[in-house]
Amino acid sequence: xxxxxxxxxxxxxxxxxxxxxxxxxxxxxxxxxxxxxxxxxxxxxxxxxxxxxxxxxxxxxxxxxxxxxxxxxxxxxxxxxxxxxxxxxxxxxxxxxxxxxxxxxxxxxxxxxxxxxxxxxxxxxxxxxxxxxxxxxxxxxxxxxxxxxxxxxxxxx
Numbered sequence: 001x002x003x004x005x006x007x008x009x010x011x012x013x014x015x016x017x018x019x020x021x022x023x024x025x026x027x028x029x030x031x032x033x034x035x036x037x038x039x040x041x042x043x044x045x046x047x048x049x050x051x052x053x054x055x056x057x058x059x060x061x062x063x064x065x066x067x068x069x070x071x072x073x074x075x076x077x078x079x080x081x082x083x084x085x086x087x088x089x090x091x092x093x094x095x096x097x098x099x100x101x102x103x104x105x106x107x108x109x110x111x112x113x114x115x116x117x118x119x120x121x122x123x124x125x126x127x128x129x130x131x132x133x134x135x136x137x138x139x140x141x142x143x144x145x146x147x148x149x150x151x152x153x154x155x156x157x
Contacts, residue, residue: 005067009048016041036084040077047073 020037047054047070054066063069 005070006048006051009044009070013041013045013048016044036081043073043077 016037020034020041024034051066054069057063058066058069061069063072
């Protein structure tokens with residue numbers, strides 16, 4: 001393994017580890033994701049610091065060069081992460097579908113209740129108007145009776 005690749009792996013591991021630690025401090029990464037990325041950075045770090053391990057694995061697995069092994073490991077880990085994220089996206093899409101259906105049902109029920117209450121309010125307003133009309137009529141009759149009684153008393157005097 002060339003020194004350039006070793007240095008690149010080392011700095012990639014340090015950068016990935018630092019970035020993950022920063023994201024964990026900001027609470028922007030779920031613990032499951034943070035563990036994955038820490039392990040990913042650890043693998044890059046081990047391969048960069050101990051190239052003998054990479055040579056040993058290359059010989060045992062029958063791979064032509066250590067660089068190919070590193071690419072194989074990185075591609076495998078990233079494909080696993082993509083698969084995991086695909087599962088999470090599918091679950092979230094299902095939740096969004098269920099929640100949107102629930103919101104639609106609740107909205108429809110709320111509209112029906114609102115319409116029912118508006119009808120009841122309209123009926124109450126009509127009753128109130130009728131009662132006000134009756135009250136006005138009763139006040140007029142009372143005023144007429146008062147006038148008649150006043151006129152009757154004035155005539156007696």
